[in-house]
Amino acid sequence: VLTQSPATLSLSPGDRATLSCRASQSVASSLAWYQQKPGQAPRLLIYDASVRATDIPARFSGSGSATDFTLTISSLEPEDFAVYYCLQRSTWPLWTFGQGTKVEIK
Amino acid sequence: QITLKESGPALVKPTQTLTLTCSFSGFSLSTTGVGVGWFRQPPGKALEWLALIYWDNDSRYSPSLHRRLTISKDTSNSQVVLWMSNVDPVDTGTYYCAHLPHTPPYFDSWGRGTLVTVSS
Numbered sequence: 665v666l667t668q669s670p671a672t673l674s675l676s677p678g679d680r681a682t683l684s685c686r687a688s689q690s691v692a693s694s695l696a697w698y699q700q701k702p703g704q705a706p707r708l709l710i711y712d713a714s715v716r717a718t719d720i721p722a723r724f725s726g727s728g729s730a731t732d733f734t735l736t737i738s739s740l741e742p743e744d745f746a747v748y749y750c751l752q753r754s755t756w757p758l759w760t761f762g763q764g765t766k767v768e769i770k
Numbered sequence: 771q772i773t774l775k776e777s778g779p780a781l782v783k784p785t786q787t788l789t790l791t792c793s794f795s796g797f798s799l800s801t802t803g804v805g806v807g808w809f810r811q812p813p814g815k816a817l818e819w820l821a822l823i824y825w826d827n828d829s830r831y832s833p834s835l836h837r838r839l840t841i842s843k844d845t846s847n848s849q850v851v852l853w854m855s856n857v858d859p860v861d862t863g864t865y866y867c868a869h870l871p872h873t874p875p876y877f878d879s880w881g882r883g884t885l886v887t888v889s890s
Contacts, residue, residue: 698817700817704882705866705880705881705882705883706817706868706877706880707880708877708878711874711876712874712876717876717878718878749816749817751817751876751877753875753876758819758832758833759807759819759822760819761816761818761819762816763816764817
């Protein structure tokens with residue numbers, strides 16, 4: 665089970681966003697972060713806990729291992745307001761998502 | 771460029787079998803390590819992984835739904851089909867398919883999704 669917190673983050677453009685994802689058992693570094701905007705498919709941001717996917721801006725960074733992971737957006741841009749999901753691929757054969765964190769404009 | 775597109779009925783009656791097709795381009799499901807997964811998202815809720823099929827026909831299913839799901843591939847036509855039996859209104863949602871590369875093994879390209887409503 666992946667637990668994301670907080671459920672909602674109310675911030676302003678330019679703020680730093682820190683999102684948490686906690687696993688009920690170790691997933692090593694087999695964790696990804698996705699961004700989803702209304703009416704759109706998820707977009708891969710980070711994989712293997714800390715590796716930025718292709719064409720993802722440097723303001724997005726991931727950290728953590730085992731059971732505690734963090735997605736940080738260093739300075740929020742208007743297009744970053746969205747829902748963010750973590751996804752683990754460690755406990756085979758399962759792919760499990762967290763319940764999401766909504767980053768909304770304050 | 772990898773593209774995927776989901777297709778299927780917009781409305782299904784309870785107890786019927788839902789058939790969804792993922793048509794893709796830009797990769798081959800005969801390439802070692804490659805897979806295609808299916809996901810769903812009820813309105814306003816989180817994403818849920820449903821099933822995955824690999825290039826070698828190895829298939830994996832969500833433990834909570836495995837008795838109701840079947841996934842298959844048609845490599846020559848670049849399609850993956852998902853069947854979900856005995857649907858219920860709780861199965862209403864947007865269904866997505868996505869590409870799984872060999873490296874890194876995370877779903878990196880997604881279709882736009884197709885909304886399925888289960889109602890009598």
